[in-house]
Amino acid sequence: LNEKLELLSKWVTCVLLPYLSLLIDACLIWFVFDLFDLSKCFPSAPDLIPPGACNLLNSSTIYANNEVDLSEVDIYGFDYDYTLALYSNALNALIYNTARNFLIEHFKYPEGIRKYDYLPNFAVRGLHYDIQKGLLMKIDAFHYIQPGTVYRGLSPVPDEHGPKVKQFMDIFSIPEMTLLAVANDFFITNDIEYDPVHLFKDVSEAIGMVHLKGYMYKWIMQDLDKFILRGEETEAVLHRLVSHGKKLFLITNSPFSFVDKGMTHMVGKDWRDFFDVVIVQADKPHFFTDCIKPFRRLDGNGDLRWEKIKSLDKGQIYKQGNLFDFLRLTGWRGSKVLYFGDHLYSDLADLMLRHGWRTAAIVPELEQETRVVSTSRYSLNLTWLQALTGLMERLQTYRDPESKQILQEWQKEREELVMTKNMFNPQFGSIFRTCHNPTYFSRRLCRFSDVYMASLSCLLNYDLSYIFYPRRTPLQHEAPLWMDQLCTGCMKTPFLEEMSHIR
16 A cells, blocks of 8 residues: 555656646646737747747748858859749749640640649648659658658558658659649549659659740740749849948859849849859759869850850859869859858759858748747647657656556647647648658758758848857757757847838
């Protein structure tokens, strides 16, 4: 009897009381702050809420993976598509429709695929594809599949790979993922035998034909107002950098006629005056790795010149080339260069790993992700998920039947809380997190970019001598400190009000 009473006393002290205390504290905090809206009355009030409950995140913040001192950056480089020029979602629908038609008319796929319209909210960036089995999935930083995110066609399937996947294809294009999904769905629902390997190859080629045949360029140039977003903010960024004596360069895979029309729309006919070097049709990522293709100069009509390139001059347009000649001719090396791009592999990876440039990733999805993370529902779920996980960690040391029963109930509740992925995307969730780990995309983002942001205009929120400090998050063997856990997006936009007139 004494042993049972002692065990009960330990259980109440170590498990029940902390559980009730956390529950009561969470309820009181949320009731009081919700009832009186104290977060507006007292600016310091959010510091009293657990880190998951912060509602001050905004999409204009620049987030740091590595310490970057802007006062040391003298040269700013840019990609064009989806970096200097942000495009509307209407472009994805046109790419999908045209590639779908190529699949039917050029590759002779069944006419029934044409009935599938573009699904703008089906896929997210950073998914992976099993070519052999025709499965679209989301994996974490350790190559484990997130449960509930494996799709054959448009329908979820059990995780057939087992918990971990070793061979996969990383797909960047959302129209390509969607076309793969609907084509698979057509064959499966109509019980038609097909080869998933052939389908993947044909869909990739159909998407490529949209770009190679210049359809995307034609659509955008025909209706710049419809497809190009926030061009006035791009102009404001370039003007601010040049007025502070910074050198600018542009390296893009797009042709000059297309870039010229877009930049003229956003910045004006004198846009080339902002840039010290302009390189078009660069053939990235090979531009960063090969040293074979020489630079060639384009004349005023866009025709190639035959002269040997001995210098890269302001006001001229250059085609192709390679990074090794670029470094030799400009001398722009190391951490004084900050390059902006949207593609982690084609734009940023080699520059960081092999050449020591600073890199900045443009991630437009941050706007929607920060909106979700800032909601009370998400914050409450996340805070309680962390508390419940800690309780389970302590309770599992008790082996009696009652403790095991409670542990099973908590495990079920924890699994339900994990389904916060539905708040981001019903099929695949957040592009940055799986259930508990960062995604494969998130790991690459941290590896290949010093800083990342939703759009180039985020630079307008910061002085050009600003130092970006990464948040010090505790390692697993380190004690969590309260200040270490506070979000980085709350107080790191010092010039947010000053740039409001641009928005």
